[in-house]
Each structure stands twice: as structure tokens, then as C-alpha cells.
Amino acid sequence: MAKIAQRLPENVGDDFYVDSTCIDCDACRQIAPTIFRDHGDQSSVYHQPESEEETRLALSALVACPTGSIGTTRKHDARIGIDAFPTLVSENVYFCGYTSESSFGAWSYLIVRPDREGGNLLIDSPRFSRPLVKKIKMMGGARSMFLTHRDDIADHAAFNREFRAQRIMHAADGAARYGMERVIEGDEAVRLDDELVAIPVAGHTRGHMVLLYRNKFLFTGDHLAWSPVRQTLTAFRSACWYSWPEQTRSMEKLLSYDFEWVLPGHGRIHQDTVAGMRSHLLGCIRWMKTVA
Numbered sequence: 001m002a003k004i005a006q007r008l009p010e011n012v013g014d015d016f017y018v019d020s021t022c023i024d025c026d027a028c029r030q031i032a033p034t035i036f037r038d039h040g041d042q043s044s045v046y047h048q049p050e051s052e053e054e055t056r057l058a059l060s061a062l063v064a065c066p067t068g069s070i071g072t073t074r075k076h077d078a079r080i081g082i083d084a085f086p087t088l089v090s091e092n093v094y095f096c097g098y099t100s101e102s103s104f105g106a107w108s109y110l111i112v113r114p115d116r117e118g119g120n121l122l123i124d125s126p127r128f129s130r131p132l133v134k135k136i137k138m139m140g141g142a143r144s145m146f147l148t149h150r151d152d153i154a155d156h157a158a159f160n161r162e163f164r165a166q167r168i169m170h171a172a173d174g175a176a177r178y179g180m181e182r183v184i185e186g187d188e189a190v191r192l193d194d195e196l197v198a199i200p201v202a203g204h205t206r207g208h209m210v211l212l213y214r215n216k217f218l219f220t221g222d223h224l225a226w227s228p229v230r231q232t233l234t235a236f237r238s239a240c241w242y243s244w245p246e247q248t249r250s251m252e253k254l255l256s257y258d259f260e261w262v263l264p265g266h267g268r269i270h271q272d273t274v275a276g277m278r279s280h281l282l283g284c285i286r287w288m289k290t291v292a
């Protein structure tokens with residue numbers, strides 16, 4: 001819960017505010033860009049909601065915030081923010097909201113599918129929060145859980161207990177140590193079912209993987225994301241824990257696949273044509289080769 005005594009002085013207006021516990025994860029700025037801004041190393045409110053929609057988005061950001069750093073001085077219907085998640089991204093792909101501090105506010109996603117098509121799948125772990133768990137249950141539960149890499153596993157064990165979800169992770173990121181039910185090994189892509197391909201992309205971590213769904217949606221963890229500043233696809237040099245040359249090589253692997261969506265853990269979501277995405281990916285690889 002945000003504390004008014006810790007309200008950051010950069011906040012504008014007298015209702016919604018961010019307090020000093022903000023870890024600058026960017027979630028609120030993505031969810032409600034007309035309300036929250038980056039004023040340096042943290043976020044603050046630069047514009048108070050003026051419409052129902054802006055209020056809904058601000059309350060959604062409050063619920064999604066991993067550190068409970070967003071507060072209000074006026075009374076609002078909390079259900080508005082709670083009911084916002086999972087939020088539809090496109091078709092049957094949802095953003096879970098409820099980010100976790102232990103994964104630094106990384107975004108997680110839910111694919112909703114009938115059991116005959118493999119059932120629902122969580123990609124990376126949201127915070128284990130009862131309202132979210134109830135909503136996921138109403139949407140069919142989670143039959144499996146794909147964990148892109150060790151940083152974003154958050155409450156995987158609690159989701160596994162709740163839904164008996166089969167967890168899938170790469171051996172090189174400690175899958176056995178974390179008790180994963182399915183361990184992917186090696187560098188080769190693994191077809192998980194008719195619609196899902198797990199692609200090992202070492203770099204950010206040694207055992208990082210991305211997940212391709214229907215040759216359309218690429219869930220990229222911390223491997224690849226859209227940069228709103230550079231307006232192209234990018235990778236995070238300063239947050240590359242294993243090997244930048246490996247990450248560059250892994251990025252080239254993705255040229256073999258078609259996709260129209262990049263859905264990252266950190267960084268921004270992007271949609272484009274297959275050709276447009278390929279062009280951005282080529283640019284990203286060229287740029288990565290210029291960075292030491």
C-alpha cells in the first residue's frame with residue numbers, strides 16, 4: 001500500500017500519486033501513459049484522470065504495480081482496477097497485470113485455449129494474487145506455464161500448486177533446481193505442440209528461451225523488446241547477464257521465424273507485419289553488432 005507520507009514531490013495534483021517505494025519498472029507508464037511519467041529514476045503522476053477511462057487505467061496501474069507504490073487520496077472503486085486483469089491483448093492472448101517485485105515488475109501473459117488445443121498457458125509468472133487466480137480459474141485455469149528465464153519466475157511454485165500447471169523451463173537456467181516438470185535442453189528449438197515452439201536464445205541468461213505461438217505471437221522475456229525512444233526493436237545491453245555476443249547470435253536465430261507481435265517481460269509490446277517485424281529485427285541485429 002502506498003503511503004501518503006512517502007508521496008514523491010514530483011507528483012502533480014491531489015488524488016493519484018506515486019510514493020518513494022517505486023522501483024521504476026515502467027508498468028504504470030505503459031498502462032496509463034496519460035497519467036504517469038518517468039521523471040528520472042522513478043515514476044510520478046503528471047496528470048490526474050479526467051475521464052472514466054483515464055480513472056480505469058490509473059486504477060489498473062495501481063493494481064499492476066509490483067511494489068504497491070501507487071495510491072489515491074480520494075476513495076475509488078478498487079474493483080475497477082482488479083477487474084481489468086487479465087487484459088486482452090489480441091485474439092486469445094492476455095496481459096496478466098499483477099506484476100511481481102521479485103521479477104522487477106516483468107509482464108506475464110495468458111494464452112486461453114480449449115483443452116483439446118493444449119489448454120491455457122501462462123507465460124512467465126504474475127504475482128500470486130487471489131483476485132487474479134480467481135479470474136484465471138474462471139477462464140479455464142492454467143494447464144502449463146512457460147518460464148522464459150530465471151529472473152521472471154516469481155510465484156511459479158504457487159501457480160503450479162494451484163493449477164497443477166506443468167512448468168517448462170531451460171536446464172541452463174536452473175530448471176531442475178526449481179523443480180520444473182519439463183526441462184528443455186540444448187540450443188535447438190523444441191515444438192511443444194501444434195501451435196507452440198520454444199526457442200532457446202542464450203544471452204540475457206544462459207538458459208533464456210522465447211516462445212512462438214501460431215507463428216504470430218513471440219513472447220520474448222528479457223531477450224527482445226520494442227524501444228519507444230528508438231522506435232525499433234531492441235535488446236538490453238546493460239541487463240545482459242550472460243553474454244552479449246551470444247545474445248546477438250541468438251537474435252539471428254529469430255530471422256528463421258515469422259511473427260507479428262513481440263510481447264516482452266520488460267520493454268514495450270509491438271505489433272507489425274511479418275515483413276515490418278523482420279526489418280526491425282535486422283536493424284536490431286545490426287545495432288547489437290556495433291555495441292561492445
Ligand code: SF4
Pocket residue numbers: 018021022023024025026027028029042043061064065066067068069070105
Ligand atoms: S508500476 Fe509502480 S514500481 Fe513500476 S514504475 Fe509505476 S509506480 Fe513505479
